Amino acid sequence: MNRxxxxxxxxxxxxxxRDGFVVVEGLLARDELVRYGNAVDRAVARRSQGDGRTLAEKSLYExxxxxxxxxxxxDADVRPLTFHPRIGxxxxxxxxxxxxRLWQDQALYKESGGRETDAHQDLPFWPIREPHLVSAWIPFDGSxxxxxxxxYVPGSHRTGLSRFVDITHLLHPEPYDILSDPAIAGVDPVWVEAPAGSVVFHHALTVHLAGPNLTDRTRRVFTIVYLADGCVRSNSRPVLSLERDGIGVGEKIAGPGLPVAWxxxxxxxxxxxxxxxxxTGFL
Ligand SMILES: O=C(O)CCC(=O)C(=O)O
Structure with a gap:
């Protein structure tokens, strides 16, 4: 084992x-950005084939x-990125x-003209008891x-705030304005422009958002969410990876779909x- x-x-x-986020530069070499960027491009194209909708025809979340x-x-070409040793x-x-362990990986490709990503915390989406998760946000072209x-709202992961925000707009047409929550009121988000090759890490309770894509190119991002080994399922809200590996409430989160990443x-x-x-789709 390499530790x-x-x-x-x-x-x-x-x-x-302290802040609940950090940029780590130089985690991916130039050739890796090209290879994995191309692999994720192909995977997104394959997964999206047959979807001829314009941006305006999509849901607000999409x-x-x-x-x-x-x-x-x-996708065997993406797999080495998800289990990239330096990132893990x-x-x-x-x-x-x-x-x-791997909690999930995903491409988040913000199309030209795509709207902002509403401010939210990640953990309230997931039935996990301990807040011991970190996301790696990998912009293939820098951000x-x-x-x-x-x-990212600095320090928001330490305030005790843990509130679900419906960024899908499916349950609530207007999602909760978490940036105005008293727990973090007065603290502005810090915008991060990350150079290509760097990875932005954020804690699962850090309030974060993304701006709209005002350029004529897709923002190509891949994310990997890791959880500390030993975390436990907290409730029965369905999540495919937990149901598939038969993980009940109170049980340790582990299985073929939730493998050790590092x-x-x-x-x-x-x-x-x-x-x-x-x-496609959420969760
Ligand atoms: O990339 C985005 O637009 C949002 C990213 C995000 O919410 C996340 O990585 O948790």
């Missing part, structure tokens, strides 16, 4: 603990991004644990404000589950 990637120093961990989840399961090792270091960069032996990629999920 020794020194991709993260004490200052980075301290910044993540106008924020094309979302393709669990790409590692049906960094996630584990930021959480301060030895072992992290700039005009093309849908992300913003540490793994060099070149060892997990076998995907035999039962795949829907190709």
């Amino acid at each position: 020794s990637f020194d991709s993260v120093d004490a200052n980075t961990v301290e910044a993540f603990d 106008q924020s991004f094309i979302q393709c989840m669990r790409l590692w399961e049906d 090792a960094t996630a584990a270091a930021l959480l301060g644990v030895d072992v992290v 700039i404000r005009a093309a849908g960069a992300t913003g 540490p793994r032996s060099e070149g060892d990629l997990p076998e995907p589950p035999t039962q795949l999920g829907p190709v």
